[in-house]
Amino acid sequence: METAPHTSSGIRPAKLVIEGVSKRFTSQRNMVQALDNVSLSVAEGEFVCLLGPSGCGKSTLLNIVAGLTRPDRGRVLADGRPVEGPGQDRLVMFQESALFPWLDAFGNVMFGLKLKPDLTNRERRRIADEYLDLVGLGTFKHAPIHELSGGMKQRVALARALAPDPHVLLMDEPFGALDAMTRDQLYDDIQRIWGESRKTIVFVTHNVREAVCLGDRIVLMSPSPGRIAQVFGIPLPRPRDINSPELASYASRIAAALKGTTNGAASE
Numbered sequence: 001m002e003t004a005p006h007t008s009s010g011i012r013p014a015k016l017v018i019e020g021v022s023k024r025f026t027s028q029r030n031m032v033q034a035l036d037n038v039s040l041s042v043a044e045g046e047f048v049c050l051l052g053p054s055g056c057g058k059s060t061l062l063n064i065v066a067g068l069t070r071p072d073r074g075r076v077l078a079d080g081r082p083v084e085g086p087g088q089d090r091l092v093m094f095q096e097s098a099l100f101p102w103l104d105a106f107g108n109v110m111f112g113l114k115l116k117p118d119l120t121n122r123e124r125r126r127i128a129d130e131y132l133d134l135v136g137l138g139t140f141k142h143a144p145i146h147e148l149s150g151g152m153k154q155r156v157a158l159a160r161a162l163a164p165d166p167h168v169l170l171m172d173e174p175f176g177a178l179d180a181m182t183r184d185q186l187y188d189d190i191q192r193i194w195g196e197s198r199k200t201i202v203f204v205t206h207n208v209r210e211a212v213c214l215g216d217r218i219v220l221m222s223p224s225p226g227r228i229a230q231v232f233g234i235p236l237p238r239p240r241d242i243n244s245p246e247l248a249s250y251a252s253r254i255a256a257a258l259k260g261t262t263n264g265a266a267s268e
């Protein structure tokens with residue numbers, strides 16, 4: 001298995017550059033070094049998975065890239081410019097879909113498009129339809145959110161995140177709360193959508209197979225303090241089947257490395 005350096009390979013330009021980022025959280029009871037001198041470069045159009053045990057700083061790193069959390073040291077560059085806060089070039093999708101329950105599926109995607117004031121309402125409607133079709137929910141566009149399954153809600157959240165056409169999509173365990181069958185379907189969908197849109201994606205997970213199924217590279221993090229332990233390149237052809245033996249072979253080797261980062265359990 002190729003173990004890539006902490007920088008993006010090939011000739012594609014770096015979309016994101018994380019330079020020496022450290023973050024400490026201090027409360028009355030204790031102090032946690034959530035990230036310690038983390039550096040990573042993500043190429044344009046690359047799918048990078050941040051993998052690691054609970055508490056190794058995956059979400060903190062994603063939030064720093066999103067501009068939702070400020071690092072104590074270091075910086076993040078997006079398209080060469082320092083990240084100072086949230087921006088419509090970097091949208092985040094969380095584990096809980098955080099949809100507006102008073103709007104239907106279409107209304108939620110339209111809401112995401114309010115980030116684009118230059119569009120006419122007619123254009124917004126066309127784009128919302130297009131993205132609901134892309135995630136397979138064209139026939140559910142006027143369904144109230146509470147009538148949708150967990151997987152369907154995450155599809156709406158995905159359409160809402162993609163519709164404003166962000167350069168970078170930051171996904172924090174977006175399928176973590178779903179059942180295995182729904183997740184398997186979404187792995188196929190996200191691979192298809194990524195293949196068509198070629199977004200730059202940073203995807204947080206603690207599930208090894210999920211990371212191998214989706215990532216061009218897997219960045220394995222270790223806790224206390226949060227650091228990059230190892231980076232794995234995954235040269236498997238796409239689309240990848242999460243249940244294939246080739247994928248399982250990669251997953252078992254990475255799971256062994258994950259176990260080495262902690263005494264805890266690896267989720268395969």
Ligand SMILES: Nc1ncnc2c1ncn2[C@@H]1O[C@H](COP(=O)(O)OP(=O)(O)OP(=O)(O)O)[C@@H](O)[C@H]1O
Binds near residue numbers: 052057060
């Ligand atoms: N706002 C905060 N205040 C205090 N401590 C925090 C805060 N956010 C994160 N931490 C701590 O920083 C460490 C890293 O947390 P983070 O959520 O980034 O880890 P993670 O790898 O995403 O974990 P998980 O997989 O469980 O979501 C943890 O020890 C956590 O308790």
